[in-house]
Amino acid sequence: MGNWLTGNWSSDRSSGYSSGWSPGGSSGVPSGPVHKLEKSIQANLTPNENCLKQIAVSSVPSQKLEGYIQENLKPNRESLKQIDQAVDAIWDLLRSQIPVKEVAKGGSYGRETALRGCSDGTLVLFMDCFQQFQDQIKYQDAYLDVIELWLKIHEKKSVKHEHALVVQVSVPGQRILLQLLPVFNPLRSNENPSSCVYVDLKKSMDQVRASPGEFSDCFTTLQQRFFKKYPQRLKDLILLVKHWYEQCQEKWKTPPPQPLLYALELLTVYAWEQGCQAEDFDMAQGVRTVLRLIQRPTELCVYWTVNYNFEDETVRNILLHQLRSQRPVILDPTDPTNNVGKDDGFWELLTEEAMAWLYSPSLNTESPAPYWDVLPMPLFVTPSHLLNKFIKDFLQPNKLFLKQIKEAVDIICSFLKNVCFLNSDTKVLKTVKGGSTAKGTALKRGSDADIVVFLSSLESYDSLKTNRSQFVQEIQKQLEEFVQAQEWEVTFEISKWKAPRVLSFTLKSKTLNESVEFDVLPAYDALGQLRSDFTLRPEAYKDLIELCASQDIKEGEFSICFTELQRNFIQTRPTKLKSLLRLIKHWYKQYERKMKPKASLPPKYALELLTVYAWEQGSGTDDFDIAEGFRTVLDLVIKYRQLCIFWTVNYNFEEEYMRKFLLTQIQKKRPVILDPADPTGDVGGGDRWCWHLLAEEAKEWLSSPCFQVEQKGLVQPWKVPVPRDLKTSDMVGVFTTGGILWQDQGFLSFV
Structure with a gap:
């Protein structure tokens, strides 16, 4: 079943730092006296384990990293099974003596990122008698005394503690330093948290002047869920990063006052989510990506909205306060008050070590060595x-x-x-x-x-x-x-x-x-030798329209024939508009990447054309405010059901065949956005694509710092006309002098 050994550790609540184990125990990183216990354990490691500790991971060739993980870092399955049995035995013992409703396993052990040999873990005991966060502070020590007593009775060991109690669970080949934590359960029925849970958290922290993340253990169940959904190969990459970090600690001699182990786990998850998302990936590319992110601590701003978001005002203020604070920021995805990436002076050391490994001959095997394209901070918080x-x-x-x-x-x-x-x-x-x-x-x-x-x-x-x-x-x-x-x-x-x-x-x-x-x-x-006037185009468009009328042709199927016109439409625009186009495309790609399950989004080209239209109708100048342009495009996305946009730069209403065809096109279900190079290409598509999903994302972004100006409030969008619905009977005497058809007081115009 495994051996239980116990020891004593203490912490200072008033300072917000732990002299033994960090207040946010779910990060589960040994330090201080716990670190000394690990040192004593390492003295009894087997020769193979000691050899592992001595081999610098930075010297392992990139093509052998995967084998290195499997042979040296991953715990034995049978050992973990025995550890589980031993932990369950502790749980069975305690629940018969104290009012514990349920438990959750945290730390590296609970996240399934424990390294072979010795690793950390937590056993969170959700107490029936704790009715609010404050009760945890009032009564936690008393229950730890009771737990200590029962461990003494059953193990014949003397245990002393103040605010932390650690049990070593040991089986052949694996040791877990298991911290026991009696806590309040804010989730009650184990449901997903509502915003009121985090509102209560903030109120309680203010009342007792708790340190940031002091109650993060209360959300251990959410932490388990967060990591459980990720593939095993990503957890293997996490093991590699953690092992490298532990070797860095050995070199530094003094452990960091606020360990960064959990922060590095989250940073690795972020790198994979933003740059890969594939279950099968090249391990060396993953390592290079994480190391490149570590090299940019003053830019790092990482967070998730899987358990909390910006909808509630209180939670939004917590988040914005965190996201505006000094970098690096790596927020616990289960507790918005807990910045586990806070710099206590060790990021500079970590950056130096990251650079050394990144450019070592073993990892820098080709020039340039491939890595995932991941930004150190999301656009949302800019x-x-x-x-x-x-x-x-x-x-x-x-x-x-x-x-x-x-x-x-x-x-x-x-x-x-x-x-x-x-x-x-x-x-x-x-x-x-x-x-x-x-x-x-x-x-x-x-x-x-x-x-x-x-x-x-x-x-x-x-x-x-x-x-x-x-x-x-x-x-x-x-x-x-x-x-x-x-x-x-x-x-x-x-x-x-x-x-x-x-x-x-x-x-x-x-x-x-x-x-x-x-x-x-x-x-x-189709256009022959392209000219700057319309001489060759009417015939080309006439043939195309006739073909579309006689055969089952998809819209825009032959738009490739008009590539030069598509290129010229954008290429001739001002440099700053192209910058805005890059921003919109990046916004689109980020949403496309995070969207689960995948859906059929409108093509990027539709967003490009929408951006050009927003600029033409709302600004038209070479120098404009990027935030205003960004906000305007998102507003138009939200109003997608009203959009009917086209241009007459390459085709117009002068020819009868074209007039009839265009009037048919612009009567289609909104949104209608016609390709300025190909009148048969409606990239708006009506109900063909999931515009509603893009609109929902755009609404969420209205709370982004991108659109907030200090002391001035929200950035306002440009005034851009959006047409009302049109009827066929209204479409008489249409003029050909503009790009968008709309109706005002019974008259049709082109703007």
Whole structure:
């Protein structure tokens, strides 16, 4: 069943720091006298365990990290099973003698992140007689006396304590330093917490002048749930980070006054959530990502809203106070008052150690070594006056990135023009760079490039529809043969479509510092040699509209033929508008990443067009307030059911066929957002996409610090017209001088 050994530890409540175990015991990190107990235990480790302690994890080759974890860091399953039995025996003993309703297991042991050998844990005893948080302070010591007494009776051991009682649960191969904690249960029936639970927490803390996080043990059940949902491989990564941290502690000799172990666990979870989310991932990439985050403590601001959020005013004020405090901020996801990342002078040491491992030969095996794209702080907590800096620091690509994209595009374009169809009747008329890199709105670390290849054999929309998959396959075949003679690495993405419209692959070559993701799309040259006027476009649009009327064609299916027009529509805009576009795209990507379960969101292009419209109608200047623009776009997202937006820069109402078609398009269910390059492409889509989910997210963001100005209140959106519903009978005498159709006092106008 395992051996129980007991010892004595104390803490000073008034200071908010523990001389033995931290007040927020659920973090479960040994320090002070408990740390000394661990030292004495280590003296009796087996030779294999002592060898493990001596091997620096930073010297382990990156490709062997996974094996290192399995062989040295993960506890034996049978040992953990015996530990569970021993802990259950303690619980059975205590519940027969004291009024304990239920228990929860916390610390590394409860989070399933315990290291092999010796690790920490808590056994939280929810007392029936504790009716409020304050009772925990009043009566906790008395119940610890009772627990000590019963442990003495059953173990024949003398136990002394003040505010903490620790039992060593020991089985062959594993030891857990288990802290026993009688606490108040604010969740009662084990349900998810409502905001009133955290309102009561704040009131109680104010009344007794409790230290931040002093009652975090009351939420141990939530902590168990939080970690339980994550895959085992992520917990393996946590073990690796924790083991590295323990080796850092050994080097420092003196343990930190407020241990950072729990903070590093949460930081590892954050890195995986923001940068990966895959159950199978490269362990070295995960380590590099965590180390890169540790290197930026003055920027770190990490939190979750799984148990609390910004809806209630009291909780919102707690959160905003925390998020505005000095970095690093890493909030306990179960207790908003508990910043477990608080800097007590050890982050600087940790940063130095992180840099040493990150750039060590064992981990820095390639240049640059890959890592996940994770920002040290979320956009949500960025104050309005720092939005421009956020974009510059985190979103805007640097010159090296742009140079790399250009080199990659040149490589592929050269292949398409000079090699791919060399022995074919098909000729490449032209290649056009598309996507965000061509528009000037690419995000940093978004190394993707679109190339549209216009082919002579594709002589109509029909031929494109019929033959494009054939050309996709041919390009892939030629590329596979060509790279065998080149110093390239190409990895193709398997298409889920039987007749793929696009060839997706990843390219790495000697000239590139890192891999670049490509989409190559065959297209019909509907516009011929593009001119700046409308001379060639009416015929191209007429053929397209007639085809859509005669066949079952999806909206915007041939928009790729108008890539140049799409690119030019955005490319010619002011630099600051492109910055706003980057911000909106980042906001969209963050929501897309966190959304569970996944749903069909509107395309990013719809948000880009909505942003352009907001700027045109609300500002129109080269220099504007980014926060105001951001707020305006979110307001329009919230009003998605009223949106009917289009432009007449490439097509208009002069031709009869186009007028009829456009009037049909703008009568569709809202939102309607027409592609300015392709009138058949409604990227608003009505009910086709889940705009309501995006609108809900936008509403939550209205409480963000992004839209709060000190002493001025909330940032106000631009005044942008939103149209009312239109009837067919109203659409008479429509003019062609603007971009949005709306009705005022019985008259139709273009704004």
